[in-house]
Amino acid sequence: MKTYEIMKGKLLALTLLLSAGIAGGCNQTEIEMAPADNSAIVSTTVQKGYLTDENAQRGYLTVEVREAQSGSATLYLRATKPSDGASAVKLNYAPELLTVYNDETGNEYEALPETQLTLPTENLTLEAGSQKSAGATVSYTLTADQTEGNTYVIPLRAEVVSGTMEINESDAEYLIFLNVVENPGDCSKGDDKSKVFCVMETNDVNPLNLLSFKLEDSGKYLYDALVLFSDNIVLDQTTGTVHALVNEPIKYILNNREKYLKPLQDRGMKVILGITPYHTHAGIANLMPATAEAFAKELKIICDTYSLDGVFFDDEYTELQNPAPTGFYSELSAEAAADLMYRVKRLMPDRWVIAYCLGAIKNMSSEGCTIVDNGVSHQPGDYIDYVMVDYGELDPVSPALYPGLPTDRFGMYSYNFNRDAPNWPPVSELEEVRDSYKTLFIYGMNPYHKTGSFNTTPVGREPMTQVQALNRVSETLFGEQLVFDGNSYPADWD
Structure with missing residues (x-):
């Protein structure tokens, strides 16, 4: 099976032209049909990969987390099409991504230190014929250094380590935003307590x-x-x-x-x-x-x-x-x-x-x-x-x-x-x-x-x-x- 990438500008112009003809009330005999220009369509058989959360959110995930608590987020590897063979992707800690993000947006978010993270030891693997991997868990722990009212970021980059899959640079980047909120306390008094x-x-x-x-x-x-x-x-x-x-x-x-x-x-x-x-x-x-x-x-x-x-x-x-x-x-x-x-x-x-x-x-x-x-x-x-x-x-x-x-x-x-x-x-x-x-x-x-x-x-x-x-x-x-x-x-x- 082939998939196609459409060059958006030329396709839009073609769509507007056809729409104008229809809106003008022309009948079929009034339209001069020219040979189709297929230069806007590029055939590709490449399997493209990208990262998402469990809700298929690409690029970023925002989580509320209480002070001095632990938590986790689950990421998935997805693809634009199935392939004949398996591919595997490794998640890497990439603080330089946050530097670029802050420069582009004018924010000053801090990266959560790598020492407070546990990245999955197993690669994200997309089996042959599949378009979604099993989930991989990214665990984190907040300390007293992460305070209420601030946001900290886990910057990650996906690296293809095996298979024919390709990942565009933007699709290989994933930012997990941790919004630290007030810890309201709990009722856990101990397993041996009443x-x-x-x-x-x-x-x-x-x-x-x-x-x-x-x-x-x-x-x-x-x-x-x-x-x-x-x-x-x-x-x-x-x-x-x-x-x-x-x-x-x-x-x-x-x-x-x-x-x-x-x-x-x-x-x-x-x-x-x-x-x-x-x-x-x-x-x-x-x-x-x-x-x-x-x-x-x-x-x-x-x-x-x-x-x-x-x-x-x-x-x-x-x-x-x-x-x-x-x-x-x-x-x-x-x-x-x-x-x-x-x-x-x-x-x-x-x-x-x-x-x-x-x-x-x-x-x-x-x-x-x-x-x-x-x-x-x-x-x-x-x-x-x-x-x-x-x-x-x-x-x-x-x-x-x-x-x-x-x-x-x-x-x-x-x-x-x-x-x-x-x-x-x-x-x-x-x-x-x-x-x-x-x-x-x-x-x-x-x-x-x-x-x-x-x-x-x-x-x-x-x-x-x-x-x-x-x-x-x-x-x-x-x-x-x-x-x-x-x-x-x-x-x-x-």
Whole structure:
């Protein structure tokens, strides 16, 4: 196959001439046809190469990176046409390219030192018959020398080391611009430390309130994850199908995730979607396999669309019908809930599945809760990442109710701040969390609750504000005082 390079000036003149003739209303008999001038077309069989990022951006890539952090960029070798043989290209550090760029543009960007780079050891190879190589990773590390508000550049030049490919000089050059932005901090307190979940009543509480709490010495954020409590699973009586994303505050928060959720995720916090039945026959513990599969796929679409980190399942408020609608069991069962949660985990293995130890999913130790898929058995601990025990639980509970679940992912103790007499966390229970369970769920944190808010003390079991109760959590779990920055955020979507 041949490709052709067109000399643009002559082609443009020819195009304008033809356009003028058509616009003038001439018919075919009025046009004097001269022999075609093919001098503007140059035949070539040369394979031309060029560098791009994953989005096919040529020449440059701009990345936002935080102070004193590491990162990477992936580049690809592409070509104008396939060739009969393979070609390979090596990436070289080329600071002279930035000097030329600065001279031409009037900028004064600094090159990131080569000592802070790791270039790919393998060449970019374009196989015979292909027009795109596998990706090559360029890794970088920022130090204290690279400061917020400045831009640093990784200048690279591609060099053909084998094959017949040719690369024009401009296509061999690639500049990666690193815009250094403020490092907002993170919540990573260590793999051996407890994780603190905020189960937030989203009808009247703003997720941004999680940003108000840090540990004094380390500067880490107190909370590790937010559960948006709660969206609902409902049965559409007209179509007989089940749906989520029906809670209006949840929908508003998700549709404005850049404002309410991204700041949390930028600091390493997970954002989990709560799912609770809402007074229809549709529950999380009575879906037949086809219905469960359809609902699991819908949850994946929601998580993908809004960049969510998992799903929290709460088995409450199902109103059973008799007879049961098509696609549903007539009764709730742990086995049906297990089937749904396994399907969700199978579709989203990189996201968390959290079970609220309540209702039909309070005990998942039955044989039917071990899912056999393609001859492989999956215990509840294989498809459930964390369990939240109900606050004030009186019945004996233990991780044994969820075979395969590690003890350090079992939220034995949880606390309800959203009561007139909140059950503040006792030090003795927090010590068990610190030493064994490593998982704590706090429900109902609310800066504006009528009693027991961030700054007011309720009349109840123990005179303590929510901030004081969270300080007890911080001191016991992490050995650090809590810093409350004084900011509280209203639910501004009403």
